[in-house]
Structures are given as structure tokens and as C-alpha cells.
Amino acid sequence: MSSWEDDDSAAAAAAAAAASTDVELLKRAWRNEKASPEILRFDSPLVSRVREQIQLLEETLDDFGESGVDDLVVSLYQMDLDRTLFLLRSYLRLRLQKIEKYMMHISKSEDLLSRLSQQEQRFAKSCTEMMEKHLEQSVLSKLPYGYDSVTRQSLSSTEDDMGIPFDLIIIPEPQLDTFVFCKTKSDVGAFQLDDIGEEVVDLVADDLYVLRYKSIKGLVESGQIDLI
């Protein structure tokens, strides 16, 4: 990739860390996750920081109950807690939904697997195993040789007539070609939209675009652009 990945993303990350609370960061992760077709990298440090803060506030609220702090203040803190809990749960649940949907696809790629948290990896693994076992027992074991694979239509369909390999076509995959709405955080400059280099868009700060997810993937990962 080009130079923006190194300098700018470091600067952007530093600026974001200084300016945002963990809740802001989690909200951004949640929105990106919701809007992107594929599963994004799990930010373990962020989630554990938010968890800690939630736990801390829960303890504080217990103390408040005993020490007779004003009801109004307690209810305001409670609302703050509820909002954060909602965000965290929604984020985690969203990721589980994605993993469930694309479990086979995820478990065959090291890169995708590495984006999951340890718990999510366990979930993906056991989910895949159960699904395979179920399919095996209910259908595949009764099919003739060559047609009894979970991942392939048939043995011979790994290549077509011209010797061009098929992918493992019966596994659901996220559609990376889809279009997403996104907002730029800073000037990205002329950005190439496709592999061939015919499409160049000048991405200006704080503008809203509808672009193909595939072409801006890198920008989402480096945090230069937010999906909305």
C-alpha cells in the first residue's frame, strides 16, 4: 500500500486516543462493525478497558446505595452504565451473528481467525464442528463418494472445464463488493477505487461518500475513514 498507512494512521490514532473516550472508540467500532460486510478486527484492549470501567461503575453504584447519595445522581450514573452496557452487548452480539453466518469462511482463513477474540475463536470452532457433524449425520453420510464434502459441491468441481479452480463455492462468504456509506475523518487525497486504477476519487475531510467496501477496506482498518 502507499505511505498513508504508516505516517497518517499513526497520527490519526494518536489524535483519536487523545480526543476520544473509550466509549467513543467502542461506538466507532460498533458502527464500523455494523456497516461492514465482513468481520473486523476485535479490539481486545479497548473492550477490556470498557469492561473494567463498567465493573468499576457497578461497584460505585453499590456503594452509593449504601451511603445514601442523592437518587438523582444515582439514576444518572445508572443511565450512563446502561448506555455503555447496551453498546458493549450490541457490539459483541453483532460479532457473534457475523461469526455464525460466515463460520466456515472464517475458520478456513488464518487472517480472519486472527481478527477474533479468543472466546470468539472458540465459538467459531465449536459452531463449525457442530454444523459439520450435523450435516454429516443427517445428509452427507448418505450421499455417494465425491459428493459428501461439507465444503465442496463435488470432488470434480474443484476445477472447471478450462482448469480454472472454483472456490469452495457452497460456503457463505461476506460480499465485499457491496457499497457502504462512509465518512472521512481527514483528507485522504486522491484515492484509487479499483485495482486497475481507472477510478480516482479525491477524499476530502469530513465528507460523506458511498463507495465499494472492497476499495476502502484499508482505510477502514487504519481508522482513516468511518463507516456509518
Add this chain to the structure above:
Amino acid sequence: MEGSSVARGLILAQINFSPILNETQEASPLSKQEVRNRKQAAARVGVAAVPPLASQPPPLLVFPAQSAERVEARAGHCHREAAALGHRDLGNPSRLAPRKQFSATVVKMAGQSDPHLSIFSPSEVEFVAEDEIVEIVPNIRMEALNMICGDFGPFFPQIASKVPLWLAVALKKRGKCTIRTPDWMTIDRLTQVLDAERESPKEFQPLPFHYIEISKLLFDHARDDISDAYLVRSLIEDIRDVRFHKVETGLETISGRTHAVKLKNLSAMEVNIVRPFMVRTLQAFYKHDSPQMIQQADNTGSRPTPVTDRGPRRDLRRSLVSSRLGKNWYLLTVNL
């Protein structure tokens, strides 16, 4: 936001509608014609949504009514969830009905297929908007609040302080503060915006990203703090209508050569409403106009050029696979 007015607006949203065209690549006349026909048919029955094109892969085809139900069920779930969490704003049952109608309208409009993964519900958009900062004038004294989402206060009577909208609304509901109307929500400013919106058919005026949600929350909970509330409200509704109309006309400019769309100043709720329609339209055009598709359709017998971007070949592959499967079954029968 009433469902009925959304239904009238049908497709909404946007600012500076500038499709970015690839001049070197001609759109396939067939797909253009196809989509034009569908648009016309849709217009005849008063529906702005273009139904999915026939070549859409099967998993994407979900009956609109069905997916609307799913979204509704999900919206309901969201509210219950929020209520269970004690979230006062999201869990308020009196606001459930119009919301349900709202999301159902949106989904029916565009035949969105995958509400679970790709769409924010209106209440989720509002949830995000509740973190916007507003200014309040408290009438009580209160210690500083050190919350997970930030530190606010301390609060002194009659001294303005900045807090997130949800906090302002919570205090307002208990009669502990007045909320200062944001600068942009005054008659003068809104009149200017409305005039400018009307004068520039291609551009959207800068408004807060969550202007629809913020104004709705303020009208619901702090109506008495807004001077000339009635007029302000009707101005905002007019602005919304004008903007929705622009989005609607802007959508007509999308063609096979549109690879990106710039929507400067489009707001969050507007994005959310136009999203399913826009995404599927662009996808359909992209698929039909891809050079690989056209080339392969011309001579299916020759070896397809290897490409890094294999998305558009999907449908073709699918059909190849099914024909292969047929052949194999045939061989199998012979062997037996």
C-alpha cells in the same frame, strides 16, 4: 418522526449528489433499459423502490413483507432490550408505534435483504445522536459527574453547562434544568438554510449530522425551552422535505458508470433511510456493467480472463456449477 411523513418522502436524503462516473466504460444498454423499465413500473404504482434485478443471487432475494416483519420484530426486540436495561429513552413504549411503522416503510421501500447485519434501526441512530453535546442551564447544585462517557459538571444554578443530550433530557424530565436551543435551531438560521436548500438543487446545506434526531428529542422533551417552537418545527420539516426531494432526484442520476457517490452534508437519519435502496441500486449496476460480465456473456466458450476482482463473475459461476452438477449426475447414472 412520524411514519406517515416518511412514507410521503419515500426516498430521502442527501446533499451534493455527485455520482462519480467512469467515462471510459459504457453501461450495458440492457441493464440500463431494464432498470429504466422497472423505475417506470415502480413510479406507476407510486413506489419509489426499484425491485431487485433478476440476476441478484438467490440469498439476497427476500420478500419485502417478510423482511419488514423481521425488522419490526427486531425493532420491538431492541425496545424490550432497552427497556430491560432501564434505558428510559429507548424503552419508552409510547414511542414504539411510529418507529415500527418507520422501519417497516423503509424496508418495504427498498427490499433490503439483510437487516441484521447492515442496517441501523432508527432507535439505534437516535441512541448515537443522544451523545451529541448540548448546553443546559441547571436550577440545582450538583457535584461533577465522572461518567464512563466523560466528565460533566459541576453544576450550579443559572450557570450554563455542556452535557450530552441524553443527560440533558433526563434532567429536563425531572425539572432540574432548561435546555438551551442550539444555534442552528433558531428561526433566522433555519429560514436561511431552507432558502439555501431551495436555491441549490444539487447541494445540501450544512446542518448537524443528527439534526433530525436532535430536533425531535428537543421537541418531545423540551418544547417549552424552544422559542417559537411551532414555527421552528415546521421549518425543520420543510427542510427535511426539500432535502428528501433532492435525494430522490439525485438517485435518478445513478447509472452504470457510477462507482462512487458523494453526499456532502447528508445527515445520519437520511443516510439510514436511503441506504438500502442506494446500496442495492449501485450493486445491481456494478454487477451488470462489469466488463467481465459483458465479455463472458459474449463468448461463454472461451477461457475467461483471470481477474483479481471476481465478484461480478459470481452468477456465471453459479450457473456453471449447476450445469456441471447435471453432467456429473448423468455420468453417475451411466456407471450404475
